[in-house]
Amino acid sequence: MKKKIVLGSAFLLVFCLAAPLFGGGAQSSSGASSGSGASAGGQVANMNLTGYPIAIQPVNLSVQVVKRPQHNRSVAEYAYFIDLEKKTNVKINWVEWNASDANDKRQLAFATNQLPDVFLAAIGNMANYYGNQGQLMPLNDLIKNYAPDIQAAMQTYPDSYGMMTNPDSGKWYALANMQDPMYVYLSPPDLYINKQWCDNLGLKVPVTVTDFYNVLKEFKAKDANGNGNPNDEIPFAFSYEEGAPAYSFTGLYIMFFPFGVSESNDHLMVVNGKLVHTFTMPAFRDGVRYLANLYKDGLIDPESFTYNRQQLFAACQAKEIGASIGFSISNNYGPKKEPEYTTLFLKGPNGENPLVHKNSVVGGPGSGPSMSATCKIPEIAIRWINEFYKPELTAQQMYGELGKYLIPPAPGSPYMYDFAPVPPGVNPDEFRYSISNGLGAEFYRPKNLVPVPAMDLDKKNNDIIKDSWFEKNPIPNFVFTDAEMNELQPMGTAINTFIMNTLAQWIVKGTVDAEWDQFQQQFIKMGLPRYLEIYQTAYDRMMAAR
Numbered sequence: 001m002k003k004k005i006v007l008g009s010a011f012l013l014v015f016c017l018a019a020p021l022f023g024g025g026a027q028s029s030s031g032a033s034s035g036s037g038a039s040a041g042g043q044v045a046n047m048n049l050t051g052y053p054i055a056i057q058p059v060n061l062s063v064q065v066v067k068r069p070q071h072n073r074s075v076a077e078y079a080y081f082i083d084l085e086k087k088t089n090v091k092i093n094w095v096e097w098n099a100s101d102a103n104d105k106r107q108l109a110f111a112t113n114q115l116p117d118v119f120l121a122a123i124g125n126m127a128n129y130y131g132n133q134g135q136l137m138p139l140n141d142l143i144k145n146y147a148p149d150i151q152a153a154m155q156t157y158p159d160s161y162g163m164m165t166n167p168d169s170g171k172w173y174a175l176a177n178m179q180d181p182m183y184v185y186l187s188p189p190d191l192y193i194n195k196q197w198c199d200n201l202g203l204k205v206p207v208t209v210t211d212f213y214n215v216l217k218e219f220k221a222k223d224a225n226g227n228g229n230p231n232d233e234i235p236f237a238f239s240y241e242e243g244a245p246a247y248s249f250t251g252l253y254i255m256f257f258p259f260g261v262s263e264s265n266d267h268l269m270v271v272n273g274k275l276v277h278t279f280t281m282p283a284f285r286d287g288v289r290y291l292a293n294l295y296k297d298g299l300i301d302p303e304s305f306t307y308n309r310q311q312l313f314a315a316c317q318a319k320e321i322g323a324s325i326g327f328s329i330s331n332n333y334g335p336k337k338e339p340e341y342t343t344l345f346l347k348g349p350n351g352e353n354p355l356v357h358k359n360s361v362v363g364g365p366g367s368g369p370s371m372s373a374t375c376k377i378p379e380i381a382i383r384w385i386n387e388f389y390k391p392e393l394t395a396q397q398m399y400g401e402l403g404k405y406l407i408p409p410a411p412g413s414p415y416m417y418d419f420a421p422v423p424p425g426v427n428p429d430e431f432r433y434s435i436s437n438g439l440g441a442e443f444y445r446p447k448n449l450v451p452v453p454a455m456d457l458d459k460k461n462n463d464i465i466k467d468s469w470f471e472k473n474p475i476p477n478f479v480f481t482d483a484e485m486n487e488l489q490p491m492g493t494a495i496n497t498f499i500m501n502t503l504a505q506w507i508v509k510g511t512v513d514a515e516w517d518q519f520q521q522q523f524i525k526m527g528l529p530r531y532l533e534i535y536q537t538a539y540d541r542m543m544a545a546r
């Protein structure tokens with residue numbers, strides 16, 4: 001049984017749009033149409049199976065990308081895309097969507113079936129759904145026949161097969177994001193503390209959650225920053241949610257790790273081979289009690305429950321905040337305060353090792369490029385997408401054309417490319433966005449492509465420290481059938497809203513013990529057993545396919 005997924009107001013517009021939105025397809029520059037295309041004869045005849053140009057007669061392809069606020073020009077203007085067009089004979093009509101409304105535009109495009117030929121940006125976990133509706137092109141044979149570099153990448157990162165394979169049909173409707181583990185943050189955010197304040201008060205840097213509590217109490221009671229005012233220190237701040245019933249990017253969930261709960265936004269752990277919801281675990285309740293204690297004693301900034309990440313960073317830089325959560329100390333505190341802070345790797349109340357959630361290396365369903373079923377030149381399109389799985393193009397589209405930021409490797413360098421020093425006073429990220437589309441299409445980064453960027457080094461080193469504490473059975477990115485997805489989506493939204501609201505209340509009001517049993521009963525009534533059953537079915541299927 002297939003239920004329609006409601007796409008909001010998009011359906012209302014179905015009948016208003018008749019003309020094709022995207023000028024893709026098989027028109028050659030000489031004006032000759034190459035016909036119905038997708039059949040082997042037409043386009044393969046206009047294509048070199050290897051080498052360049054890809055298309056013998058020039059062809060047009062419409063390609064959607066996401067444009068972020070940092071991108072200061074059209075994708076068409078980047079030097080490596082101008083080169084690519086000359087080299088391949090594939091003229092691109094770029095369809096650039098702003099990150100802020102890309103979701104709405106994508107939903108509208110699928111609702112009206114007015115689709116660009118290629119989605120270079122990830123279309124996300126609806127890929128299998130759209131594929132089952134016949135709106136996306138199955139890629140299995142195209143990749144096997146025409147895309148040797150994509151095939152090689154998949155063999156190097158074999159988890160991609162599980163993420164790409166549609167459980168309903170076995171078809172691949174979208175590629176998966178494949179980045180070598182050397183470039184991926186394996187662990188969630190970190191906890192930072194002002195070591196200077198500890199020194200000022202003659203305190204050791206905390207090791208356990210109990211130490212952390214005691215140090216925050218001292219920060220509050222005393223003049224930790226030494227400015228003569230004992231009352232201007234805010235001991236601890238974070239960002240709880242950001243516009244969704246989920247932990248923010250700089251999430252509080254890491255505070256459950258010392259209690260033996262590898263909490264994440266899936267709220268799932270594998271215990272004896274079975275998935276368990278963290279909000280049902282006594283150890284999770286211990287963590288809530290601890291956080292409620294911090295709140296009761298005035299150690300948590302109440303604004304932590306309303307800050308988004310930018311507001312948290314601004315507060316950390318403008319106010320006197322002793323501890324906070326983030327991905328880099330300089331992001332949170334700015335370069336001026338950065339030297340005062342250090343990263344904490346908190347252990348449990350009695351010195352137990354933490355249990356740290358481990359992020360997946362290969363992205364979930366729909367995390368890589370895909371092709372619409374209306375693409376008239378699929379063989380040429382897949383050869384064009386294949387170019388992004390070569391080091392040369394993937395490096396340039398992340399870091400700009402060769403010779404500016406990205407440079408050939410120094411003799412003896414282990415990397416395929418190195419970085420040039422950025423001009424003095426220029427932020428490396430701003431510099432690279434001026435010459436590349438950067439984040440907009442970051443879906444393939446093989447091992448040793450470039451050195452780990454400087455801004456990621458601390459985080460990567462923290463991952464190494466946490467290595468032995470990672471959960472032994474990490475939660476994968478889940479792949480669902482259409483039927484599972486239709487049942488899960490409304491249930492998941494209701495459950496996540498319920499639990500995230502409840503957790504905030506438990507911390508602020510200290511009511512977790514009074515409400516725990518009633519909460520568990522209500523959780524069951526909301527469908528928790530069925531919810532876990534669907535996840536367990538998907539999990540077992542994925543483990544069996546390994």
Ligand SMILES: [Ca+2]
Pocket residue numbers: 218219220221222223224229230231232233
């Ligand atoms: Ca104080």
Ligand SMILES: [Ca+2]
Pocket residue numbers: 222223224225226227228229230231232233
């Ligand atoms: Ca002070």
